[in-house]
Amino acid sequence: MASLIETVAKDLIQQIKDDTLVLPSLPEVCLRVRDLAEDIDATIPQLAQLISQDAGLSARIVKVSNSPLMRTASEVTDLATAISRLGINVTSSLAMGLAMEQMFQATSDVVDKRMRMIWSQSSEIASVCHVLAGRYTKLLPDQAMLGGLIHKIGALPVLAYAEENSALLNDAFVLDKIINKLHPIIGHHIVKAWQFPQALQNVPSQYLKFDRDIDSVDYADLVTVAVLQSHANTEHPLAQQDWSTIGAFDRVGIPPEMEVSEIIEMDEEMKGLFS
Numbered sequence: 689m690a691s692l693i694e695t696v697a698k699d700l701i702q703q704i705k706d707d708t709l710v711l712p713s714l715p716e717v718c719l720r721v722r723d724l725a726e727d728i729d730a731t732i733p734q735l736a737q738l739i740s741q742d743a744g745l746s747a748r749i750v751k752v753s754n755s756p757l758m759r760t761a762s763e764v765t766d767l768a769t770a771i772s773r774l775g776i777n778v779t780s781s782l783a784m785g786l787a788m789e790q791m792f793q794a795t796s797d798v799v800d801k802r803m804r805m806i807w808s809q810s811s812e813i814a815s816v817c818h819v820l821a822g823r824y825t826k827l828l829p830d831q832a833m834l835g836g837l838i839h840k841i842g843a844l845p846v847l848a849y850a851e852e853n854s855a856l857l858n859d860a861f862v863l864d865k866i867i868n869k870l871h872p873i874i875g876h877h878i879v880k881a882w883q884f885p886q887a888l889q890n891v892p893s894q895y896l897k898f899d900r901d902i903d904s905v906d907y908a909d910l911v912t913v914a915v916l917q918s919h920a921n922t923e924h925p926l927a928q929q930d931w932s933t934i935g936a937f938d939r940v941g942i943p944p945e946m947e948v949s950e951i952i953e954m955d956e957e958m959k960g961l962f963s
Contacts, residue, residue: 696856696866700849704877711878712844717742718787725780735776736768739783748786749779781830785814785837791844798857799847809918810837816914817907824941825905835891835907836914838884842875842892843867872896898934905939912936920947 703709720738724730740746746767753770754763764770771779792807794800814836821832846867850856856863875892887907894900894908895915902909913936919927931937931944 692855692859692862693865693869696849696853697869700846700866700870700874704874709845709874709877710848711881712791712841714784714882715742715787715790717745718783721780721783725776730776732768732771732776735779736771739771739779740767745783745786749774749782752782777828778830781834784834788837788841794847794851796851796857798860799851802863803844803847806840806843810840812918813837813839813911813914816917817910820910820913820940820942821907825910827905827907827910831885831888832907832910834884835888835911838875838879838888839891839895839911839915840871840875841878842871842873844878845874846870898929898936900935902935902939905936905941909936909939913940913942917947 700709717738721735724735724738739749750764750767750770753773764773774782789807792803794803814833817832817836818829821827822829846863850863856866872893872895876889879889879892890906891908891911895911897908898912900908912934916926916929916931916934921927934944937944
């Protein structure tokens with residue numbers, strides 16, 4: 689088992705060093721949406737016209753605008769109104785997130801099941817990060833949401849590799865070991881290649897570094913807290929950590945013993961965003 693882990697890890701790390709590892713890429717429409725959103729002169733009609741080129745994305749944006757998180761008295765039925773309700777920056781972040789969701793699909797049932805599980809977990813973490821950012825910090829909730837979605841994005845190339853390696857595909861324990869070992873470094877390379885904001889680029893590589901000593905809260909801190917809270921009251925190794933020694937809780941502004949699920953209506957607020 690150890691030899692297989694070492695062999696696969698060595699191979700994938702070498703591909704990273706050689707810049708030959710195939711990384712997932714964002715759809716062209718999402719890149720154009722991001723570029724437009726970063727233009728201070730961008731208008732909602734311009735963004736609506738761009739997003740309308742992708743019918744699936746358009747429908748999802750309208751659906752999200754009607755989610756409990758964005759509750760208003762009237763139902764939104766058109767894209768321009770949806771963008772107006774969400775805002776240009778939030779719409780851009782949602783487009784990124786919805787595009788990422790499409791990446792978590794595979795041809796083999798084993799890998800497809802694993803990808804869907806990771807996406808489900810990432811969506812949950814994103815939901816918590818969104819709410820924590822808005823309620824406890826001055827960080828941007830939509831960026832916090834993206835931080836949650838990308839925290840384990842590095843698992844994708846590992847799972848793609850597994851589809852071509854039957855020994856790895858048939859050993860779930862080894863596959864998990866390799867994902868846990870490599871996803872932080874691979875995730876960093878992916879997010880950097882996607883040209884995400886610098887504030888998000890360190891999320892995959894830093895959120896599991898519990899001894900980080902920084903001056904102020906960042907997006908990796910939000911993911912740290914959300915990930916740990918997702919394992920509260922379980923037998924998971926992360927639940928056995930001494931959370932009182934983890935600075936992320938102090939920087940976010942909540943005590944380690946606080947049950948996030950009890951103080952935020954996360955499930956209700958975020959329902960519909962990525963489902």
